[in-house]
Amino acid sequence: MFFKKRRDEYPTQEQVDQCVACFKKGINCTQAVVSTYGPQFGLDRETALKVAAAFGSGMGMGETCGAVTGALMVLGLKHSKATGITLLSKEKTGDIAREFMERFKARHGTVVCRDLLGCDVSTPEGFKKAKQEKHFKKRCPEYVKDAALILEELLKD
Secondary structure, three states: OOOOOOHHHOOOHHHHHHHHHHHHOOOOHHHHHHHHHHHHHOOOHHHHHHHHHHHHHHHHHHOEOHHHHHHHHHHHHHHOOOOOOOHHHHHHHHHHHHHHHHHHHHHHOOOEHHHHHOOOOOOHHHHHHHHHOOHHHHOHHHHHHHHHHHHHHHHOO
16 A cells, blocks of 8 residues: 655755755765754754764775765764763664665665775775766765765654
């Protein structure tokens, strides 16, 4: 049987679009996600940009996609506790992080930046190839968008 989603179950397209627009203006994928969503969890935009700066392009090594890393940071902001008994919050955060990763992998087959881009950006040759073939402009906006869409779904839980 088909069930129609309630209006409040749909992603907030404005924030998804903001993530992509920020990325296209030149900040990295991690910064785009964290600076868009961080403020609603007490992280100001300037600090978000600073904290996330070294995580783009899979931490500059082609490892975990920066948009994925940024989304995981936001999930941590929402679900983790900094004081008191943290076991339950740690468990909840880990569970929701795994759910995010599974959903992203279901869409793209991987969360690894070099696999998503088809070249190893940790090498000068791979980075040059990614720039020449415009992977950062053609492929990455889709990954930022999908990370934000999945994040929107999980933030509603």
